[in-house]
Amino acid sequence: MNLSPKKKRSKSTKWVIGISLIAVAVIAIALTQISSNTVYFYTPDEAQAKAATLTSQNIKVAGMVVAGSREWVAETLKLAFTITDLKNHDIRVSYNGPPPDMFKEGQGVVVEGTISGDGKSFAARTLMVKHSEEYKKPSTDGGTMNKELLEKSLFKTQATDKPSNSGTQP
Amino acid sequence: MSPYPEATNAMPYLIACYALGVLSIFGYAVWLCRHRIQVNRYLAAIDKRA
Amino acid sequence: MTERKSKFTLANSLTVLLAMLLGQWMLAWLWVPVDEAQGDVYRVIYLHVPAAFASFLSAGVLLIGSLLALRSKDEHWLNLSRAAAEVGLLFTLLTLATGSIWGKPTWGVWWTWDARLTTSFLLALMYGGWILLFGAIPQGPSRTRSCSILGVMIAADVPIIYKSVTWWRTLHQPQTILRTGGSTMDSDMLCVLLSGIAIMALVTVNMILVRRETLRLEQELEEKSLGGAS
Known part of the structure; x- marks a missing residue:
């Protein structure tokens, strides 16, 4: 000193x-x-609505991974899956490489990359898993993640609010 | 289990975080007290000379 | 004489509080259950959230010191402000580091510029900036005023950081504790988390007070050694 x-x-x-x-x-x-x-990120419906103007930009889109949509080719390290906003707006995402550890179907993700002109496919450069704020001990009836919480954190302030038969109001 | 080539064991991350916590919090606390003692010693020395 | 006494009290209380902190960490590692989704790695939360809260609390103390300095123009309040800025920087950096390390296996990335992380990063920059500003300006009313104004700005960032996950879309999770509809944590997890926040808050205040006292004593030392120099 x-x-x-x-x-x-x-x-x-x-x-x-x-x-x-x-x-x-x-x-x-x-x-x-x-x-x-x-x-910070678009929801799938927003990204699709603006897809034509966004094609040249590096953007982020957040969505939930659709069950059964995952394709993984180990030889070429190519991953593909579909994300949705649970209101029938689906985008097919392609990514080179293995995903983060917590990536799985039914999980929330934020993908960064470029969207196609028709808004139906997305070439991802970065793949991030988005979690809800829930913390609970493992339950015996296997996997009871509060989907509502995850949906809220992904799709709150969503611009379009079409009525649907699934999902909840943001 | 996982079809993907990497399956990270997350324990090193957990340990690293708490190691940082120990180093920063306890390290700063130790420095705080030792520095305080040092200043007290200087003050006592000056008071003696006065 | 009085210095000896207050050093005894504050140092002892700090020792006790740090022991309690270790106790809470042991609960975090050995007693609370694993998380259904994240497994063991989520236990970082019992350090990360208390550290974040400590960085906010330090800003609160910095705000008090800054406002009192602006009102009274008494530069001795800068000792409290500087102690709060140093401790605040420590905990903000710890929050950012633990959060980043936690993010890699859970989010898949070390960092992203969402609203929560960006405003937290700004907090660290501003804390560091406060310390640099203090060193740059010579002692006097100008330093007191400038540092105090920056101190108020730093405190203003804190509610923005806290509400960032509500106001904007972020990668970072929304609030777990203070939210409508009740907390989203199991009760034993919440208990250990809240106790961690409380203990860390006391540790923070204690460290700020020890540091403030040392700064005050250093000033006294400098005055005496200058006065006594021949």
Whole structure:
């Protein structure tokens, strides 16, 4: 610990450089990330509605993995599956490589990549698993994840609210 | 079990987190107290000289 | 004489609280059940959430010190603010690190720029910025004012971080504890989590007070050594 009188002048320069770097970082983050035009992810129906305009962009779409839709070719490391918003908007996702450990059917995912013009297929570069906020001990009747919670976290603030026979209101 | 080539054992991640917790929280606490003792010693030395 | 006494109390209470923290971690590892979805790795939550709360609490203390300094113009409040900024930085970095390490096996990524993670990252940057700002400006009313204003801004980030998972779409999970309809955790898990938050809160306040005291003593030391120099 330096307890002698500080040489404030020469110390100041270093601090000012440090502060400037931090200020630049803050501003850069703010400008690139918190823009009101940027949505963190689209829901499948939103992505399909805007697909024609979004094809050239790197976007994220969130959805639930449809049971039975998973295809995995081990030799070529190609994965394909369908995500849905439970309101009959399905998108077929393709991805190169094995998925994250917690990827499974019925799970929520956020995929990052590009969408086709018709909004029916998606080429994913990044595959992320999205969890609900539920934590519970294993149940004896096998797999009782609260689907409603997961749906809410994926599809709340969904723009279109078509009536459907499955799923819940966001 | 898993059809995918990677199946991560998540325990190293868990251990790493708590190791970080020990290092940061306990490390800072130890430094805090030792630094405090050091400053007290300097003060006592100055008070003696006065 | 009084310094000796207060060091005795604060250091002892810190020791007790850290022992309790270890006890809570043992409960987190050995007593609470595994999570049905995540298995054992979810146990990070018993460190990650208390650390996050500690970073928020530090901002609260920083806010108090900053407002009092702005009102009274007394620069001695900066000792409290600086202690809170240091402890706040420590816990914010720990939150980010444990969250990232937890994210890799559960989300599949170490990081993403969603609203929760971005605002938390900003908190860490601002805490660091506070400490740098304090070092850059010479002692005086200007430093007191600038640091206190930044302290208020840091505190303003905290409710944004907290509500980010509600206001925006995020990869990060929504609130588990404080939510309408009751908590989404099993009760024994929730107990250990809440006790962890409470213990960490006490640890945070204790560490801030010890650090503040040391800063005050260092000032006294500097005044005395300058005064006595021949």
